[in-house]
Amino acid sequence: MDDSITFLHSSDWQLGMLRRFLGPDGQARWGQARLDAVARIGEVAEQTGAAFVVVTGDVFEHNQVERQTILRACEALKRIPVPVVLLPGNHDALEPGSLWTSSQWQAHAPDHVTVLTDTTPIEILPGVEVVGAPWRSRRPTSDPAAAAYTDLEPAPPGTTRILLVHGQLTSLSGGMSEVPPIDQPALEAAVATKKVQYVGLGDRHSTTKVTDRIWFSGTQEVTTPEETDPGNVLKVTVSQSAIDVEPIRVGAWHMVDHRVELFDEESLKALEDWFAELPDKERTYVRLAGDGSLSLPLLSRLDTMIDVQGEAFASVEKWAKFWTVRPAPDAADLDALQLSGPARAAMEELRQALAGGDESAGAALSLMHRLARDAG
Amino acid sequence: MRLHSLTLRNFRGVKDRTVRLPALGTTVVVGDNEVGKSSLVEAFGLIFDLPDDSKSTRIRDIQPVGQDVAPEVTAELTLGGRELTYTKRWLKNRSTELAVVEADGRRTAWTGREAHNEAERLFHEYVDPVLWQTLMVSQGQSLVLPTPADAEPLITAVTAESGTPVDGASMPLVSAVEHEYLRYWTRGGRATGDYAKSEKAVAAAELQAAQALKAMEEVQQDIRRAERLTLDLADVDGRLGDHLTTVEEVRERKQATDEILLRRDTVRSKAETARARLVNHTRTREERERLFDEVERFTKIDAELAERRTDADTVAKAAAETVQAAEAALAEVIELKDLRRTDVQDAERRVSQLVDQAELERLVGQQTELIDVRARIVTAAAILDKIKVDDGLFAALEDARAAVVEARAALAAGVPEVVVRRLGAEPVELSGKGVEAGTKRMPKELGFDETAELLVSGELVVGVPGQVEVTVRAGGEAATLRSRVDDAVRREKELLKKAGVKDVAAAREQLRKADTASAELQEARRTEKSLTSAGDPGERIAVLTARLGIGAEDEGEQSGSKQAAVEGVPGQMSLFEEFASPLDTLFDDFELPAPPPDDLTGAQRQLDDARTELAGVERLLTEAEFAAAQARKAADEDRSEAQQARARSEIAGERLAAAVEALAAARKVLDDEAVAAAETDATAEVEAVLEELTAVQEQADAAGADQVAGELADALAVATRMQGERDTLRDALRTTEGRLEQSGRDGMATRRDVAELELAAIRSEHESLHRRAEAARRVYETLGRHRAAAQTKYSEPLQTRIEALGRGVYGPSFKIWLDDDLAVAERELDGVRLPIEALSTGAQEQLAIITRLAISHLVSTGDGSVPVIFDDALGWSDKARLRDMGALLGRAGDHGQVIILTCMPDRYEYVPKATFIKLDG
Known part of the structure; x- marks a missing residue:
């Protein structure tokens, strides 16, 4: 591979993104982590001898991000x-x-950074052309990639051409996208006719190989628990005849969905253990889905556990949509409190209401249980 | 507990007293004030409360004042099945002794502090302090309603009776629940504290998020607007480009056609020149024709005006003659009028003369009468001058007469009246002075049988000579009376002399004559005045005679006859004499057309005729003057017309001459034939040029030359408009982009995200708080409900007991309600429900007593029962209630120990089966 060239492919930095579930402190650290990951791409470039870096879209979360975000992005790019x-x-x-x-961007953008503002190929190195289809509107009316390669002649001999596009592929979007998807067969045809030697895709946050020469790099740092393989940069070594793509991890954060079934002390313990085994807790967001029912003491122990873990982790959240753990007070719980007379009667009433499906009675019962225990 | 006896020594006012109380039943301890009823209760309290070495002021207070003695109390009582005898002495020789006999008969004794401690322990073990305080009613406290909820024996009793366990153990939970509830809610159920704050925070965050979102939406709208503007701009730019190409094409076409147009312009100007020349020649011809016309016309006019001038002169001359005739006629009429006016004047003069004559005659008559009257005035005045009596004098005379008579009468009355009568032969002589004999004179002697009646104011001497002489002298006032008479007589005489009469009657006659003469004089004067009212007739006569002097001839004989009549009037005579000289020659020259009539009527008629005549002539004169004026006016007009005709004729002559001259001049320049030839030539030239112009125009039309310029202008206008459109779009785009740039600088999207994030956090916090608040409320309400139900249930036994007792006093409609503390809150009687505070004092006290008895009854079966003690109660109840309450108190004794302390035993006389204990001072 005499004429091969190595570069890094990244996308979807989405600088300026906020995550509701992280809280102010987690938000600040995560925001910084996303910039750190960009810096790490620089380190990887150095280590791998990559000649340049391409970022296929969504560098910023919005066009109207605050100034701080732009300035810090520029610093990271440097x-x-x-x-x-x-x-x-x-x-x-x-x-x-x-x-x-x-003016904010143009005043601070480093000189070695080029923004593709049209579909004219640029020769980034001798014998290497980069051509891209920048989005001109948030809601394009046609295939957002087509403009970059439709009228493109095959690359001149000895020239490696890299196509940068952003958008969903028909095969991956499942036809649910609001904007027109990228025509995958056309893209593959462009590769097949040697118009381009590599297609760098953006928009999908998980690193995804479409074909040997068509890749989504995925985001540099995870943004939601749903993402399957985020936090990588692609090291691409390409020539007319060969292609080698290697994901290299640059992200430091984890976002995890965890589903538990809670019905006794054992299951509670299992959850506790699961928490204990997770690495990088301070850089991890856990979203818990839960089902089952717990006695009042266990329920309050669960709450305490989640509270405590919430302090250790970047954030631990009950996934409201999938959280159906209910209190299940049994007579023994109540007897243990040694209540009599009206107090006992009141508690019994709440217990029966809960058993009858009155959800709010559960909270009341838990509260009364706690108060009685503390008062006793 | 049962109290058996109490012994007090040196305790306040009590030196040594023991009161024994029955263990069961109602005891009424009676004593006057200050004998120490209350001390019994106090002593019982002190013996358990204070050790014998206590320094409490309560101990000092019970030591009798000024006595250095030791207060001592001994109580015998049953407590928890034990019999206690407990004695304590304070201050001096302090000691405490306790002897306890257990139920099984074992006996134990303690002394000193041990005794106190043991007694205290036993007391606290078996006496519930709340119950004790509730049932021991000290003086003045009988109105206070008991709140016995915390009395353990009562609670035990009601629990036993109601079957509901009283959940004292759950009180910490109750307060914990309440505390939790109050973290989120006010007692009124409104959100409070952090929960309320969080509600507000949510609203604030929502507002902020909405604002941020709105701002961002505006940004997005701007983006869409800018996109649209960009598209529109591109569109306009494209169209503008196309259009500018079109403009260029039109511009080229125009250049091609411009040549044709230039040629057309040349031909057009040639045509203009030819046309102008033709116009010039035509004008020359027309001018020549006009000159012909003028000469012809002026010739005709000149002839006409000359004729008219001759006619006018003739007319003017005739008019002048008419004026002369009219003025001659006028002069004649004026002359005639003067004659007639003279006639009138003559007639007037005659009438006037006759009137004056008649007046003169009347005046002369008047003057004669005046002379007569004046003679009468002289006569009457002479008579009046002679008479001296006037009304004043006559009145004085009458007064004087009356005074004389009066004085005389007074004298007669005031002086002796002496009647002397000669009876005999002897003469009787009378003498004396101041003697009056009435109207007669006093006789010097009296004849026989003659009598003299005499008034003697002075002295009367009656003597018969030789025989007797009697002297009568008036004394006293007589002299005064006499002088008054004399004065009156003297005054009368003076007045008569002044009047020139002999007596009053003569005076009256004179006065009458004077009146007659005076009337005569007045009448004559009035006549004189009326005669001279129009002035002195003499002056008037002088004027008239002067005026008639001309005709004195006619009056000559009259004036002669009148001379006598005016005789005696000074100055008149000479006048008449002067007019008497005849002056008949004066009117000799006048020839009178008719002899002047002598009578006034004739003269008057002659005057009227003359005036009628004059009026006729004056009418004639007016007519003649009018005719003359008319003639003059007509003559003036005719003359002026003649002058005008002359002037016009002269002007016409001049203009004719001018026209002829002008024609001649024009001909000299160009003769008539040359004029016509020039015009024909010019016409031909114009036609030729027009033909050429038509040809060029056809060429221009074929090339569309005239339209091209318009097309180009239109195309340029469109281009301008499109450029304007493009500029507008460009400006709008720039403005929008500027705004977007600003929005970018402001980080609007980040702001929106941050605001949404904050809102979500605050909402989540609020929801969590809300869940907790709702849970707290749920617990609070549920527990409260159950507690209230339990409360109701276990208050039932006490309520039932109170109502049972109360019905004995108030009848079957009596009902009460208890509150949470088991205190009576409301009472119903005869269907009327009232809060306790609204009841009368008496009813409140009765209810308090009933409640205590009920409590006592409830607890009577247990170990914890205590005596019910009333220190002075029922002070507010009437007789009927006292009876009922008495029965109640009596019955209460069936279940326990009831002790009543009172100084009013009659209040309790209805208590059945009561033991009365009397305390003496």
Whole structure:
């Protein structure tokens, strides 16, 4: 592979993104982690000898992000020692009022960073052309990638051409996308006819191989628990005849969904153990789905556990949509409190209401249980 | 507990007293004030409360004042099945002794502090302090309603009776629940504290998020607007480009056609020149024709005006003659009028003369009468001058007469009246002075049988000579009376002399004559005045005679006859004499057309005729003057017309001459034939040029030359409009982009995200608080409900007991309600439900007593029962209630120990089976 070239492919940095579930402190640290991951891409470039870096869309969360975000992004970009090509995606489309045309960006953007503002191929290195389809609107009316390659002649001999596009593929979007998807067969045809040697895709946060030469790099740092393989940068070594793509992890955070069934002390213990075994707790967000029913003491122990873990982890959340753990007070619980007279009668009434399906009675019962225990 | 006896020594006012109380039943301890009833209760309290070495002021207070003695109390009582005898002495020789006999008969004794401690322990073990305080009613406390909820024996009793366990153990839970509830809610059920704050925080965050969202939506709208504007701009730019191409094409076409148009312009200007020349020649011809016309016309006018001038002169001359004739006629009439006016004047003069004559005659008559009257005035005045009596004098005379008579009468009355009568032969002589004999004179002697009646104011001497002489002298006032008479007589005489009469009667006659003469004089004067009212007739006569002097001839004989009549009037005579000289020659020259009539009527008629004549002539004169004026006016008009005709004729002549001259001049320049030839030539030239123009125009039309310019202008206008459109779009786009740039700088999206994040956090916090608050409320309400139900249930035994007792006093409609503390809260009687505070004092006290008896009854079966003690109660009840309450108190004794302390034993006389204990002072 004499004429091969190595570069890094990343996308969906979405700088300026906020996560509701993280809380102010977690939010700040996660935001920083996303910038750190960008810096780490610079380190990877250095280590791998990559000639340049391409970012296929959604560098920023919005066109109207705060100034701080732009300035910090510029600082992070400066730490990448090779040329960087950025493609406007749907989040930071090259629409009117776009960040890319703003004085803020233009005043601070490092010189080695190029933003693709049209579909003209640029020769980033001798014999290497980069061509991209920048988004010009948040809601394009046609295939957002087509413009970049439709009229493209096959690359001149000895020239490696890299296509940068952003959007969902028909095969992966399941036809649910609000905007027109990218025509995958056309893309593959462009590769087949040697118009381009590599297609860098953006928008999908999980690293995904479409074909040998068509890849989603995925986001540099995880953004939701649903993502399957986020937090990578792709090291791409390409020539006319060969292709080698290697995901290299740059992300430091984890976002985890965990489903538990809680019905006794054992199951509670199992959850506790699961928490204990997770690494990088301070950089981990856990979303718990739960089902089952617990006695009042166990229920309050569960609450305490989640509270405690919430302090250790970046965030631990009950997934409200999938959280159906109910209190199941039994007579023994109540007897243990040694209540008599009206107090006992009141508690019994609440217990029966809960058994009859009155959800709010559960909370009342738990409260009364706690108060009685503390008062006793 | 049962109290058996109490012994007090040196305790306040009590030196040494033991009161024994029956263990069961009602005891009424009677004593006057200050004998120590209350001390019994106090002593019982002190013996358990204070050790013998206590320094409490309560101990000092019970020591009798000024006595250094030791207060001592001994109580015998049953407590928890034991018999206690407990004695304590304070202050001096302090000691405490307790002897306890157990139920099984074992006996134990303690002394000193041990005794106190043991007694205290036993007391606290078997006497519930709340119950004790509730049932021991000290003085003045009988109105206070008991709140016995915390009395353990009572609770035990009601629990036993109601079957509901009283959940004292759950009180900490109850307060914990309440505390939890109050963290989120006010007692009124409104959100409070952090929960309420969080509600507000949510609202604030929602507002903020909505604002941020709205701002961001505006940004997005701006983006869409900018996108649209960009598209529109591209569209306009495209169309503008196309259009500018079109404009260029039109511009080229125009350049091609411009040449044709230039040629057309040249031909057009040639045509203009030819046309102008033709116009010039035509004008020359027309001018020549006009000159012909003028000469012809002026010739005709000149002839006409000359004729008219001749006619006018003729008319003017005729008019002048008419004026002369009219003025001659006028002069004649004026002359005639003067004659007639003279006639009138003559007639007037005659009438006037005759009137004056008649007046003169009347005046002369008047003057004669005046002379007569004046003679009468002289006569009457002479008579009046002679008479000296006037009304004043006459009145004085009458007064004087009356005074004389009066004085005389007074004298007669005031002086002796002496009647002397000669009876005999002897003469009787009378003498004296101041003697009056009435109207007669006093006789010097009296004849026979003659009598003299005399008034003697002075002295009367009656003597018969030789025989007798009697002197009568008036004394006293007589002299005064006499002088008054004399004065009156003297005054009368003076007045008569002044009047020139002899007596009053003569005076009256004179006065009458004077009146007559005076009337005569007045009448004559009035006549004189009326005669001279129009002035002195003499002056008037002088004027008239002067005026008639001209005709004195006619009056000559009259004036002669009148001379006598005016004789005696000074100045008149000479006048008449002067007019008497005849002056008949004066009117000789006048020829009078008719002899002047002598009578006034004739003269008057002659005057009227003359005036009628004059009026006729004056009418004639007016007519003649009018005719003359008319003639003059007509003549003036005719003359002026003649002048005008002359002037016009002259002007016409001049204009004719001018026209002829002008024609001649014009001909000299160009003769008539040349004029016509020039015009024909010019016409031909114009036609030729027009033909050429038509040809060029056809060429221009074929090339569309005239339209091209319009097309180009239109195309340029469209281009301008499109450029304007493009500029507007560009400006709008720039503005929008500027706004977007600003929004980008402001980080609007980040702001929106942050606001939404904050809202979510605050909401989640609020929801969590809400769940907790709702849970707290649920627990609070549920527990409260159950507690209330339990409360109701276990208050039932006490309520039933109170109502049972109360019905004995108030009848079957009596009902009560208890509150949470088991205190009576409300009472119903005869269907009327009232809160306790609204009841009368008496009813409140009765209810308090009933409640205590009920409590006592309830607890009577247990170990914890205590005596019920009333220190002075029922102070507010009437007789009827006292009877009922008495029965109640009596019955209460069936179940326990009831002790009543009172100084009013009659209040309790209805208590059946009561033991009365009397305390003496």
